[in-house]
Amino acid sequence: MTTLLVIKAHPEPAPTSVSLKVMDAFLEEYKSAHPDDKVVIRDVYATPVPPINNSTFPAWAAVLGGTKPEDLSPEQKAMMGPANEWLGEFLSADKYLFVNPMYNHALPAELKQYIDVVEVPHATFRYTAQGPVGMLNGKKAAHIQAAGGFYQNADVTAAPQDDFAAPYLRAQLKLFGIDDFTGIYAEGMDTYPDRRDQFIAQACDRAREVAAKF
Template identity: 35%
Template sequence: MSKLLYITAHPLSEENSVSQQVGKTFLETYTKKNRDVEVIKLDLFEENIPLLDADVLSAWGKLGAGESFDSLTNEQQSKLGRINELTDQFMDADRFVFVTPMWNFGFPPVLKAYIDTFAIAGKTFKYTETGPVGLLEGKKAVHIQATGGIYSEGPAAGANFGDSHLKTVLGFVGVTDVTSIIAEGIAMGPEKAAESKEAAIKDAQQLAANLDKKGLLKRIFS
């Protein structure tokens, strides 16, 4: 059975979040087309996502120096244990869906904290003589995002650093097949918001129905 990890990074309810409404449409369509898929939902605002703080960095240093896990403090063991759980969960999934808003050209900081739990040397990527190599090849990801303004064209074109950051990190760990659905201009009046949401929902339905069809997806969304 394949596994889809559905990751949301929004503090508001689905009723008050365009990105989550689009994400819901994607998930409903995908699961209808793929009834044997196991969906694991991860709400980052509700989960325990450790930061890479002094406890974690010190603990990694101790383990790297040959000390045992039992030598770590209770706090260090707890944080590293949780990071290991999240890393293993990410590695075990076949498909990833990230649902986020744009905040100040990026994404909520909890998503950066989560990224730091799966971008782990020796697990999801490795260093070689010719540079880093991602270890999660063959997996696919989708980024569903809502933005207040327009960043695909015009004066702010190219300033969607949240989408580019996520794609860069995923590519770094070997997930190079990433498709974005972005509802732009949600804060630019009711008419524009409705138009963008409707277009994103249609894209989500189409993407979900064709995500696992080789070759077809690139033709549709390229």
């Protein structure tokens, strides 16, 4: 069974969130076009992302240094348990949908932390003498992002150099070996409030178009 993993990174309820409205349009079309697929939603606000901090870092460092997970101490295993669960969920998916608002030209901190949790050597990528090589080849990803200004949409005066979120996510997934990346951007709602509904509708149409073939 094909699995779509939705990484949802938005703290607001759906009625006030543009990115979640576009996500709903995507998922409605996706489920209609792929009725046999499994859809899993990982809400990084509903369940805190496993931390990488002074307490957990020694366990992370041990694993990254080559220690097998089963050889960790009981305390370290307990600390690594949630992170390993999230990593396993990520690895088992065939397709990914990332959903977020742009926060100060970047990803929400929770989504950045999620990427750090799943970016694990020998799991999502490996080091070689020629440089890092991705291990998730053949998988695909889509990215829904909402922003008050214009950054990615080409039909307006854009400032792509000021969007550090979408390029960062694309680069990290490329590191994993995921080259099939599609962006769905709802932009300009704060720049032109009178055109808000138009911009959202256009993003929803784009989401449905992508979802049908995703």
